[in-house]
Amino acid sequence: MKALVALILLVQIAVYQANAHGPKPIGPSPPLGLRDCDSSEGEEAAEVAMDYINTHHKHGYKYALNRIEELRVLPRRPASEVVILELDLLETKCHVLNPLPLENCTVRELINHAIEADCDVKLLKEDGKLSVTGARCHSSPDSAEDIIKICPDCPLLIPLNDTQVVKTVELLLDQYHSTNDAYFMLIEIARAQMQAPNTIIAEFAISATNCSSKDASENVKACQALSGDQAQFGFCVGSVMHVPKEEIHVECEVYAPQSEVAHPVLAKDNVGLLPAVVQGFSHHNLRHSHSSQFNDSSESNSAEVPVAATLSAKLVVKRTVSEPTAEHPGDVLHPPPPQCPGRIRHFHI
Template sequence: MKPLPVLLLLSGVLLCHTGPVLDPVTCDGNDGPGAAHTAMHHIDETHNHGYKFRLNDITSTKVEQVEGGCNWELQLALLETRCSVVNPKQFENCDIRAEHERAVMANCTVMMTVKKGESKVTKYNCNTRQAKTNQEMVRICPDCPVLLPLNNTEGLKSVDQALKTFNQNTTNQHYYILQEVGRIQTSYMFQMGMGYFAEFVLLETRCPRGSRIVLEACKPLCPDRAHRAFCRSSYTTANEAISVECELYSPTNTTALGPGEQEPVCKPPHDGGRGPPPHAGGGGPPPHAHGQGPPPHDGSGGPPHDHGKGRESGKGRGPPFNPHFPRGSFHACRGFLVNPDPALHPICPWPLPEPRSQPRES
């Protein structure tokens, strides 16, 4: 007999923040910390998938004096936090992952101009990687889980089970769909088989809970009116036990609808309602196409409680992703990175290069 799923919903969170007040950056070569602080806020505003990052170290700074101001070049070392980008916390208040949690780091080059007392980040480029490789972690912590690619079939199956469990919660007014998978880890557990530990973001849809509708057909609520849930799940293969813990984030727009008024229909954002469009162009293969099977968000799934058909063979496509977010569970800059780690959400270069134009056939 399979154990009953466990669902724990943490209290809802709504943190309202006005834009941060930043000290002006000067052209004094000793103002590296101020320039780095401004750079970090810009990265936080434009990095719109995966997790928030915090500044760990200022590796180097250069200041070039130009007419009317100066140009800064910063080398910054960043560390990934436990906060999803949908978490309303300021990134400075987020906890950094410990080493045994498979810490992630990013080395960034940031270009900034200062003219007439106003600073502006013009470009940044980051190299995001795991702080320790799997081989290094095995020597340090043999029993620690390892990170899996975000499109791992078994890992996505565990997310699928967690999503179904979440949608069975009677306190939800609407069904939720998967916005993105943040990370998937695995380890062998004695007498319980392989364990899969996932983190992911769910997005509230317009479909009332209990309605008999294909979940993939459910359109999300407008970004400012939708609840989001950041969830952590654990799944063991021996007994197919699933547990889910979620933190629910309230929408920023809580205005009640008037009598007879329907939810507004919004154009789908490119970034889950956070930051500017990524302008991803056509670079690279489709999300999750790392050579490990078809994308899990191809819209071929069944109704809300019928995601498991055909999955026992290991060829499942995973949970239904939000079809209205073209990036699905992966990042927009895959085509612009060299050998990105498929287990991570990297900091994309900003601004993204224009997609290369295809030569015309003569």
């Protein structure tokens, strides 16, 4: 009997001690610093990040935001914040030399062999102002198999340095010069596709020179790209069908002079393809534009801070996770986890 009484007392003491510590939290606590991906602070940070990415991308096309995959905001002493973004982007039809604002650029359709990019971006927020301190990106085309499933006859990407592509661009540029007096030189081949069975479609950037088409036909080596206040760029889209007979179609848009724009290819006096960038590749990878941003990991010594280590853990919270329920009236529920990834703005690859 004494043993039974002692056991009851021990149980009552244990219950009392448990209740003394207060109500128990229910459900997992949200990951550190995770915020709603579609919040206003996420939209603001993504806008700054997109401007940075497109400004530093010197080849190929501008990219548009498709979805915010993750948003984290961490405090930083004494009074600033570090904002970390994971972004999903899509290639637009605007070449990087096109002065059209990004919001007016059309995202390339899925059936036009769309290209997707993933970017990790780190920003610093001080006095309410956001600035990018590091970015790491990688882009890749949708698989040919996926395109064929939804559109068997759609053109597919082929390597930019393919001999057929290079020959096609030469024919297209010659065709353009046959009806225009000013002579333009090739900056870069931006995109090339094969339309089965015998058509090559090419898109390429051009630069105005100090020559007329007649001057170039006599001595093309004397032609130099215009620079400074006279610098003028253009962009061409064309196709060459080889059989049953050769048919050439090309349209070029020449932009108004952009004195503040200096294309890196022109800066190096090396107009044409960049083998280190496009050799064997079907697009200009965003990785090549940002890989040099991570030479120094010291935040005090470099304005560009690597974010790879910070973003190594994927803290993506699915929207389908069910909310925990309290088992007892006194239990405390953690707030629901922030909603990430965010909404898809265009389409998913």
